[in-house]
Amino acid sequence: SALMVVAILIVYYSTGTFDIMKLQSTVIPPAVQTWAFLAFALAFAVKTPLFPFHTWLPDAHVQAPTAGSIILAGVLLKMGTYGYLRLAMPVFPQAAEQFGPLLAILACVGILYGALVALMQKDIKSLVAYSSVAHLGYVMLGVIAMNAQGVSGSVLQMVNHGLSTGALFLMVGLLYERRHTRMLDDFGGLWASVPVYTGLFLVVAMSSAGLPGLNGFVGEFTIMLGTYEYMPIFAVLAAAGVILAAWYLLTAF
Known part of the structure; x- marks a missing residue:
């Protein structure tokens, strides 16, 4: 955040304004655009979080109470992606185009990495936490595509992620209050232990998986359409993440 504040001051001294709308119509020198965009991108990457700046998120979710995890997933994580949409991409368009492929690669790595690590988790709350890393990778892909389908899909997926992942954390909290454990091995499969909660959990999990x-399907599908228009290989990698999402969510049952 401190680096972003420095970048804001540099932009002000180059343009003479803090007004976002004026900045979008102002020709900012390429060198200033490059360094300012990198500063903004780094700050928002930590907040999103974008791979490899995601390491704080799983620990934060696991240690937080249920209400804290719901607020974190539903609201706070969207501050980073909103920052890209509202500030970094439109204010520094040339730099955004230059570094877009790099950010898209990181987003795809985050999707696949988050899904694979979630697949290995034994703590169900940790599993949901790593799923957030993957889902926010999809949001970033749509933002980076910077076309109508990608951006609209990203905005929709921000809402979808807040609803579905927030609901998953709520269900995990209910299960923990009932059994005082979050370890999947202790449940022996959720369906046998808590069938009513499991039915609700299944609906929410399938929403998170993009059924x-x-x-969840509408947002992810729209993002993939926008990403395919931007660069098809990234859409293919994102599609692989959908398959992995169904896999790791169904392991809970």
Whole structure:
């Protein structure tokens, strides 16, 4: 954040304004654009979090109470992606185009890495936490595509992620209050232990996995369309993440 504040001051001394709308219509020198965009991108990457700046998120979710995890997933994580949409990409368009492929690579790595690590988790809350890393990678892909489908999909997916992942953390909290454990091995499969909660958990999990007919599908599909228009290889990698998402979420059952 301190680096971003320095970048804001540099932009002000180059343009003479803090007004976002004026900055979008002002020709900012390329060198200033490059360094300011990198500063903004780094700050927002930590807040999103974008791989490899994600390491704080799983620990924060696991240590936080249920209400804290819901607020973190539903609201706070969106500050980073909103920052990219509102500030970094439109104010520094040339730098955004230059560094877009690098950010897209990091987003794809985050999708696959988050899904694979979630697949290995024995703590169900940790599993949901790593799923957030993957889902926010999808949001970043849509932002980086900077076309109508990608951006609209990203905005929708921010809402979807807040609803589905927030609900997952709520269900995990309910299960923990009932059994005082979050370890999947202690449940022996959720369906046998808590069938009513499991039915609700299944609906929310399938929404998180992007099952057609549920809210998660629309956002992810729209993002993939926008990403395919931007660079097809990234859409293919993102599609692999959808398959992995269904895999790690179904392991809970």
